[in-house]
Amino acid sequence: MITRAIKKAFAQAKEKNWDKTFWAFDIHETIIKPNWSEHKIPTEFYPLAKEALQLISKRKDVSRILFTCSHPNEIEKYLAxxxxxxxxxxxxxxxxxxxxxxxxxxxxxxxxxxLFEDKAGFDPYEDWEEVIKLVKE
Incomplete structure (x- = not known):
């Protein structure tokens, strides 16, 4: 579960006196439900993904990396x-x-x-709730 990696990152940052940790986020099947369209990016969030990412975006101790295989023109649309x-x-x-x-x-x-990545075991239906609990602490 992703919570183990988050707890380890925060503990390591405290131990080594780092001011931040680095979190990489895949988009499809992690944050957003895919639509497999060649013309329109999908925009349906998984439950609690939006809320979790809004909380994470406010943290000064987390540097967020969008980690995606999306095409450059799609990346600009996603960022917007x-x-x-x-x-x-x-x-x-x-x-x-x-x-x-x-x-x-x-x-x-x-x-x-x-790493928030469905192919690495992240479950968008279960893990976002646990992430919210951890980042609110």
Whole structure:
């Protein structure tokens, strides 16, 4: 469950005196229900996804990365759609805040602490409620 990754990220940030953690968010089957249209981006949120992302967007200790395979023109539409709903992302498909060093090469794989991705086990019908509980603490 995603809550384990969130708790670990917050604990690690406290232990290492970091001012933020980095969370990567897929769109389809994670935040938004897909419509498989070639002409119109889907805009139906999963239950509680919008509320959770609005709360996360207000946190100064979370840097949000939109992590998607969407085409560039679609990404612009998604970013505008999310902004209309008071959901904000700091980066798209990358994390320029973390540079490659001896212990990690981040030129092709961006650094993040938490991954919201259906293919990695995120369940949009169950996990958003737990995320809300954690980010309200």
């Amino acid at each position: 759609f999310f902004r209309e709903h008071d959901i904000h992302f700091d980066h798209v498909n990358g994390n320029p805040e973390i540079i490659s060093k001896k212990y990690g090469y981040y030129e092709k794989k961006p650094y993040f602490n938490v």
